[in-house]
Amino acid sequence: MQETIYRAPERIxxxxxxxxxxxxxxxxxxxxxxxxxxxxVADMTDTGYLSSAGLRALxxxxxxxxxxxxxxVMRNVSDSLRDLLDVTGLSGxxxxx
Numbered sequence: 001m002q003e004t005i006y007r008a009p010e011r012i013x014x015x016x017x018x019x020x021x022x023x024x025x026x027x028x029x030x031x032x033x034x035x036x037x038x039x040x041v042a043d044m045t046d047t048g049y050l051s052s053a054g055l056r057a058l059x060x061x062x063x064x065x066x067x068x069x070x071x072x073v074m075r076n077v078s079d080s081l082r083d084l085l086d087v088t089g090l091s092g093x094x095x096x097x
Contacts, residue, residue, distance in 0.1 A: 002031065004030065004031035004038065005041045006023065006024050006043065007043045008045075008047045011054075012053070012058075013049065013051035017053035017057045018057075020054070021061070024042070025061065028064050028068070028070075032065070036069040038065075038070040039070060040061060040070060042058060042072070042075070043075050044074050044075065044076050045075075048081075059090065062093065072094070073097050075097045
């Protein structure tokens with residue numbers, strides 16, 4: 001399985017969510033061009049803050065990968081971001097490794 005890894009910024013909020021989403025979608029297009037079975041990895045090592053705009057960007061990427069019969073996963077998610085995903089109900093939709 002081919003993995004495409006995106007290293008997310010420290011913050012994904014209203015100031016950069018659109019640009020972050022565009023960058024991730026460009027990588028999704030490359031990953032899915034190779035065919036079914038590709039995986040998109042959002043490396044959250046540096047990310048300490050996600051606003052609702054940041055959550056939306058991640059859900060858009062997840063939706064695109066599913067539509068292309070690929071996979072999406074978030075790696076190196078901090079405990080505070082994991083709590084946020086749990087509270088918003090997105091922890092079941094946005095897979096975490």
